[in-house]
Amino acid sequence: AQSVTQLDSQVPVFEEAPVELRCNYSSSVSVYLFWYVQYPNQGLQLLLKYLSGSTLVESINGFEAEFNKSQTSFHLRKPSVHISDTAEYFCAVSTSGSARQLTFGSGTQLTVLP
Amino acid sequence: DAMVIQNPRYQVTQFGKPVTLSCSQTLNHNVMYWYQQKSSQAPKLLFHYYDKDFNNEADTPDNFQSRRPNTSFCFLDIRSPGLGDAAMYLCATSRDRQRGEYEQYFGPGTRLTVT
Numbered sequence: 226a227q228s229v230t231q232l233d234s235q236v237p238v239f240e241e242a243p244v245e246l247r248c249n250y251s252s253s254v255s256v257y258l259f260w261y262v263q264y265p266n267q268g269l270q271l272l273l274k275y276l277s278g279s280t281l282v283e284s285i286n287g288f289e290a291e292f293n294k295s296q297t298s299f300h301l302r303k304p305s306v307h308i309s310d311t312a313e314y315f316c317a318v319s320t321s322g323s324a325r326q327l328t329f330g331s332g333t334q335l336t337v338l339p
Numbered sequence: 340d341a342m343v344i345q346n347p348r349y350q351v352t353q354f355g356k357p358v359t360l361s362c363s364q365t366l367n368h369n370v371m372y373w374y375q376q377k378s379s380q381a382p383k384l385l386f387h388y389y390d391k392d393f394n395n396e397a398d399t400p401d402n403f404q405s406r407r408p409n410t411s412f413c414f415l416d417i418r419s420p421g422l423g424d425a426a427m428y429l430c431a432t433s434r435d436r437q438r439g440e441y442e443q444y445f446g447p448g449t450r451l452t453v454t
Contacts, residue, residue, distance in 0.1 A: 257441045268343075268429055268445035269382070276441060315381060319441050327443055329381035 227252040227318050231330035238306055239338050246301040246333045248290075248316030258299040259317040259327070260290055269315065275299065286310075311337045342366070343446035345430050351452045352420050360415040360449045362430030371413040372443065373405060374429040382429055388413060389435075417451075425453045 228251045238244045250256060257276050261269040273284040280292040290301045299316060316330040343364045352358040362371065370389050374382035386395045388407045402424070404416040417424055427450050431443040 259442060261445075266427075266448070266450065268345075268447045269431075270445070271442050274442055326384060326387075331381050332379070334379075 227256065227320050227328050229316050229318050229328055229330035231316055231333050233333050234331065235334045235336070237336045237338060240308055241305050243304050244302065244306050244310075244335065246314050246316075246335065248299045248301065248330060250297050250299065250316075250318045252297075252318060252320055254320050257319045258290075258292060259319070260284075260288070260299075260301050261315045261317060261329075263313040263315065263332075265312075272301075272314070306335070306337045308337050308339060311335060343430055343432055343444055345428075345446035345449050347449060348447060349450050349452070351454060352417075353454055354422065355419050358417050358420055358451070360417075360428050360430075360451070362413045362415070362446055363411050364430075364432045364444075364446075365411070366432055366444060367410065368432035368444070369410075369435045370433045371407060372431040372433075373403075373413070373415050374431065375424075376427040376429055376448070378426075385415070420451070420453045422453050425451055427451075 230249045232247050259274045260272040262272045263269045273282045275282050275292045283289045288303045290299050292299050313332045313334050315332045317327045319327050346361050372387040373385045376382040384396050385399045385403055386405050402418050406414045427448045429448045430446040433443045
């Protein structure tokens with residue numbers, strides 16, 4: 226079975242500063258990796274995904290994540306954050322062997338300070 | 340726009356009074372999921388449907404049931420809500436995995452309060 230660890234439950238950062246949200250996974254088979262964002266009282270929105278190919282994936286709003294197989298990581302980064310990026314971020318993993326299931330990490334609350 | 344819709348967005352029910360939450364989708368996806376999310380926690384999968392094939396998670400309480408009358412709609416029934424069932428309930432959909440699409444699309448959620 227796979228598992229996901231998000232080491233940081235809360236990350237405060239000042240506006241326009243860079244940020245990295247860490248995600249590590251555990252799986253014995255090939256994985257598909259996702260970052261979802263959740264704003265207060267809303268559902269989850271897909272931010273970006275890694276299925277295959279280039280290990281660096283980007284979102285339309287400036288976030289990027291790099292799949293590192295040797296370190297079993299999929300950290301999320303943004304070079305300059307905005308107040309509007311304040312939200313909960315969830316890393317998730319799915320595998321070819323799982324029955325259409327996503328396994329979520331415990332989430333990281335990103336708070337951007339003015 | 341194709342989407343996942345959940346109604347109502349906020350639901351208040353009394354302890355022990357049955358409640359039904361609804362989800363509909365215009366994405367024509369084969370798979371529909373129900374998650375329970377408590378405050379500051381990750382979503383927890385309750386069950387999912389692959390077409391009409393129902394798949395219950397091993398630790399989902401019997402108090403939770405689901406119905407999928409057609410491709411577009413899926414319902415979550417809580418037969419006797421307890422205070423511990425207060426949570427956000429999220430519906431999600433995905434295409435058939437064999438087509439190579441793996442991501443899930445989430446609705447806005449229904450926040451359930453039990454009084």
